[in-house]
Amino acid sequence: METIIQVKNVGKTFIGKENTVEALKEINLDIHKGEIYGIIGMSGAGKSTLVRCLNFLERPTTGTVEVEGKDLAELSGKDLRSLRMQIAMIFQHFNLLMQRTVLDNICFPLEIAGQKKKEARHRAKELLEIVGLSEKAKAYPAQLSGGQKQRVAIARALATNPKILLCDEATSALDPTTTKSILALLKDINQKYGITIVIITHEMAVVREICTHVAIIDGGSLAETGTVEEVFARPRTRAAKKLIFQGDTGSEEMNRNLATGKRCIRIVFRENSSFEPVIGNMVLACKAPANILLADTKDIGGVAHGQMILQLPEDETVAAKMIAYLKDRRLEVEELDHYVG
Amino acid sequence: MWDSATIMMLLKETGTTLLITLSSTFFAYILGLPMGILLVITAKDGLRPFAPVYKILDVTVNVVRSVPFLILLMLLIPFTRYIVGKSYGAAAVSVPLTIAAAPFIARLVESSLLEVDKGVIEAAQSMGAGTGTIVWKVLLAEARTSLIVGATIALGTILGYSAMAGVVGGGGLGDVAIRYGYYRYQADIMIVTVILLVILVQILQVIGTRLSKKLDKRNTG
Secondary structure, three states: OOEEEEEEEEEEEEEOOOOEEEEEEEEEEEEEOOOEEEEEOOOOOOHHHHHHHHOOOOOOOEEEEEEOOEEHHHOOHHHHHHHHOOEEEEEOOOOOOOOOOHHHHHHHHHHHOOOOHHHHHHHHHHHHHHOOOHHHOOOOHHHOOHHHHHHHHHHHHHOOOOOEEEEEOOOOOOOHHHHHHHHHHHHHHHHHHOOEEEEEEOOHHHHHHHOOEEEEEEOOEEEEEEEHHHHHHOOOOHHHHHHHOOOOOOHHHHHHHHHOOOOEEEEEEOOOEOOOOHHHHHHHHHOOOOEEEEEEEEEEOOEEEEEEEEEOOOOHHHHHHHHHHHHHOOOEEEEEOOOOO | OOOHHHHHHHHHHHHHHHHHHHHHHHHHHHHHHHHHHHHHHHOOOOOOOOHHHHHHHHHHHHHHHHOOHHHHHHHOHHHHHHHHOOOOOHHHHHHHHHHHHHHHHHHHHHHHHHOOOHHHHHHHHHOOOOHHHHHHHHHHHHOHHHHHHHHHHHHHHHHHHHHHHHHHOOOOHHHHHHHHHHHOOOHHHHHHHHHHHHHHHHHHHHHHHHHHHHHOOOOOO
């Protein structure tokens, strides 16, 4: 597939009065047309700086960023501004103009592009329909809920028919239900209009929900990149494991279990039927109980997706039998000698 | 003492005060608004950081603001004479008022514009907006209520300063208060002028507050 964004050896150093901060170190990324590319990291990992390097809101200190083969550093101010019309962006806090109506907010990028007012309004109305907010055209942002504001921001971002949509923590200020509907809208936009989407987030759930590819960023460097399936099934680095197991409150307890020598394994579901009671069958077949420490699975079209962490019986032969059973059921099994929660 | 001539005089001078205040504020904005905008965009974290312009403006504003108005009024007499042709009267007093108020207004505008959400400015930049568009359609438009509140404060302050202009025969209510109330010991006229000044400030304040509320769409929920 055609590369649309190419990031080569990008580094960014912020020089302050008292200290210099190396926010990004030797980042290399290839984002292809039509992908939904997740960039995930803990707060302070540098992901917001990275996404701002993609449209040069931040200029990288070293390295190059190419969009459709054009090196952004070599563009004149004017050319960079016209390229930015092709790279739309949405934000965690929506960043709508508070003194303009919803319709006028969507017209704003069209005004910048120099479109006639009448045409701009016509287009804005179309976009409002796409995001399902036609009846709010005359409302002001202050009258909308968070999810509605983000929908307006998405409509605004789509106004100039961009090729790329950058999302900076776009769902982080929203509740889980609203997050789902916004992600569904983004996926829909990606499929209908073929817009490449780059999503910055600290939530693995967001990546798993819609991304095709993921880059894990940790301490300003890329820890891992790959398809979501790959990285989720076989996280290689500590940073990746930490993100994948995040949000689990029992981790301290689990660490203690690991420390006392009880074996824990992580299993990943990818292709098993969600109707098949894998764990139950395993317990019956091995005639020994296993303790479920964490379970995070869901049914996607009849196929189980997700992960579990099991604590195995102390008897080594039974434990080995269980692992063999699970592997036999085509599950990814990984021994956890060091649980990072 | 309260004959029709006195009342007519008071009315006329009220009009003069209003005229001086409004015209000085108007001219002071012509100077102060661009200064305020430049202060914001040339600042270190502004849209177009440019230290030389920022520093010159910053220092000028501070210097002019620290000179007491009465002294500035005297210092500027040659300049006023050059512009208006004479150093007394309503038109003459507008010159030092404008000069004194412009840096004050620059600071008011600066602080209003700095209130605009940085995220919204960033959003405009991400859409490819240039500096001019951002100033006009984001900074000034989003800060409009704060700018109006600022203008109301400026009007009140300039109205107060205009009363001092009475010292140089500037006309207006302040002039009346000094001539009748101070030099002739007519306390009643002085009290009336003070009351009239209070009423004027009140009216301006009410208009300003109403206008800014009406234009503010941030709390329409």
